[in-house]
Amino acid sequence: MRIAISTEGRDLDKFIYARFGHSPYFLFCNSEDPQGTGEFVDNPSFIGNVGLGFITADFVAKEKTEILITGQLGINALKVIQAMNIHAYTAPETMTLRPANKSQ
Amino acid sequence: MKQMAIISGKGGTGKTTVAAAFAELAEQMIVADCDVEAPNLHLVLEHNVKADKEYVGNQTARIDTLLCTHCGRCKEVCRFEAVTEKGLFPYIDSKRCEGCAACVYACPTHAIQLYPEGTGKVFLSETRVGDFAHAELYLAADGSGKLVAEVRRLARDEARRQNKSVLIDGSPGIGCVVISTITGCQKVLVVTEPSQSGKHDLERVIKVTGHFKIPTQVIINKWDINNEVSQEIEKACTQLEVVVIGKIPFDPMVPKAIALGHPITRYDSPAATALREIWTKISPELT
Numbered sequence: 001m002r003i004a005i006s007t008e009g010r011d012l013d014k015f016i017y018a019r020f021g022h023s024p025y026f027l028f029c030n031s032e033d034p035q036g037t038g039e040f041v042d043n044p045s046f047i048g049n050v051g052l053g054f055i056t057a058d059f060v061a062k063e064k065t066e067i068l069i070t071g072q073l074g075i076n077a078l079k080v081i082q083a084m085n086i087h088a089y090t091a092p093e094t095m096t097l098r099p100a101n102k103s104q
Numbered sequence: 105m106k107q108m109a110i111i112s113g114k115g116g117t118g119k120t121t122v123a124a125a126f127a128e129l130a131e132q133m134i135v136a137d138c139d140v141e142a143p144n145l146h147l148v149l150e151h152n153v154k155a156d157k158e159y160v161g162n163q164t165a166r167i168d169t170l171l172c173t174h175c176g177r178c179k180e181v182c183r184f185e186a187v188t189e190k191g192l193f194p195y196i197d198s199k200r201c202e203g204c205a206a207c208v209y210a211c212p213t214h215a216i217q218l219y220p221e222g223t224g225k226v227f228l229s230e231t232r233v234g235d236f237a238h239a240e241l242y243l244a245a246d247g248s249g250k251l252v253a254e255v256r257r258l259a260r261d262e263a264r265r266q267n268k269s270v271l272i273d274g275s276p277g278i279g280c281v282v283i284s285t286i287t288g289c290q291k292v293l294v295v296t297e298p299s300q301s302g303k304h305d306l307e308r309v310i311k312v313t314g315h316f317k318i319p320t321q322v323i324i325n326k327w328d329i330n331n332e333v334s335q336e337i338e339k340a341c342t343q344l345e346v347v348v349i350g351k352i353p354f355d356p357m358v359p360k361a362i363a364l365g366h367p368i369t370r371y372d373s374p375a376a377t378a379l380r381e382i383w384t385k386i387s388p389e390l391t
Contacts, residue, residue, distance in 0.1 A: 008257075018288030022253045047163055047203065049247035072287045072316050093260070093288050094105065 001031040004060050005091075005100055006070040010040040012097045018071025021045065021052035027097055028063055034101040053077035061086060069100055105263045106390050107270040107289040109138070111313075113305030115276030117297045118325040121358060123273035124148040124367035125379040130233050130387065134268050136259035137238040138285040139275040140224060140251045148367055151229040151236050159239065159254055161223030161247035163203035169193045171215035178207035178216060199244065224251045228258060235262045249280030256284065269390045278305075278312050286313060291389060292320045293349070298333035303340065310344055320346050323382060327351040350382035 006023035007014050017023040024046055029038040041063070045055035053076030060068060061084040068088040073081060081088055091100055110119045110126075120139075127135050127149055137145035165186075167178070172193055179187040179194060186200035187207070196207070198221060208216045223245040229236040237258040241248050252275075263270045274285040286292050292313045296306040306322065313320040322341050327334040334351065341348050355375035361368045369376045 019253060019284060022250060022284065049162060049250060052249075074283055074287075075315055078315075 001066045002028065002064050003031055003034070003067045003069065004028050004063065004065040005068075005097060006043075007040075007097055012038070012101070014097055015093055016069065016071060016091045016095050016097070016100060018093045020068075020070040020073050020077050021056045023056065023070070026060065026063075027101075028065070029101065031067070038101070051076070054080060057081050057084075105260075105267065105269060106291070107260070107263075107272065108291045108293065108386070108390055109272040109274050109286045109289045110293045110295060111274040111282055111285060111309060112276050112295045113278065113307075113309035114296065114299075114302045117276075117295045117302060118323075118352070118358075119276075119295050120145050120148065120273050121362070121368060121375075122293070122295050122323060122325070122352075122379065123271060125369040125376070126271055126383055126386075127231065127233050128367040128369045129380060129383045130271065130390075132268050133233045133390070134259050134263040134266070134270045135231060135234060135236045136255050136270060136272045137236070138252045138255050138272050138281070140239045140241045140248055140255065140281065141275065143238055143240060145273045146229070146236075146238055148362060148365055149231055149236065150365075151231045153227050153229045155228045157226050158222040159224045159226050159251055160220040161245070161250045161254075162221040163205075163218040164198040164201045164221040165196050165203065165205070165207055165216050166219050167194055167196060167211075168215045168217070171213045173213055173215075175212060177210045177212060181206040181210040202246075223247050226251070226254055226258060228262075234266070234268055235259075237262070249284045252281050252284035256288070260288075271390070276305075278308050282309070282312060283316075286318055287316060289318055291386075292318050293323060293386075294320060295323045295325050296337060297326050298324060298330040298337060300333065303333060303337050306337065307340060307344070310346055314344075321349040322346055323349060324351045326354040329354045349385060350378060352378040352382075 005027045006017040008017045045052040053074045057077040057080035137143045224241040226239040275281040296302045353374045357373035
């Protein structure tokens, strides 16, 4: 299953980013081999100012995400995530990507 | 590392007064002013700016006149009417340009590029209680929510490094700036006042904190100027399952303290007493 995690940096020691729409990067990986298949992608909505929730959710959905791990989903982003049947889990900002990866 | 935000719904209810009071009473805390459009915590919190940096929150297009062939395609595709003239050449008005890049793609000679545009300034200051992150959005600039996220990031990084908690003075309203202010917080305090608009906006902002399931408590400021509406607010809070953690009486010393540039808790007055009481209830949760 394909997993997306919102993060503040391109490194497994970076923290999960709380605000889904504002998240600078996402880590995509497959649940069968999270460490091996991880790839960092820039959030395309990051340069914009309006509708970040919609744009980010659309971007994550287009990457065929089935599971999303983030801090908090705003009202706009939530609509898209729910419509695309993506399972979303919340994780605290104190968690780095390594344990988040392992708990899959 | 805990984070607590003070918001209000309606503006002018006393967020900054409460935030400054708590900053004065706390021993160690990272403080953040997330009202980036009209910041005023810095007016009552003694501080020294130790670093400032421009925040690049947007992009604006610029035409290279050496490559321009005057075809006019950029003007045709621009939805924001940003293409005007300067001298004999087309010129992009950066106040109208939204950085959408339609002209960048449309230009047949690739004469247009996007350049970073500063949208505000971020400051890191020192106060008695700890570091203080604040910012100012440039006039008419876009992306206030993003600038708030930058202030949050600055405060959070310092809090992690120094192992302290964060006290956030927020913006009024329920929009992007408020959402950016509260996400990731363990507790939100809503400061309201006993007026119909105060009550109405309180109920709206509780819907926002409710969406994010952040524990929320209410402070009724200037409660005794209208006891009837204060009671209506307390009833509404009970129905919404939100605790009223304290009530501050109307106190003419408050505007005097603000005029002197001091937190109210530096003085001996009814409002200061009420705030100290509220602080003793809240501060254990912030350590």
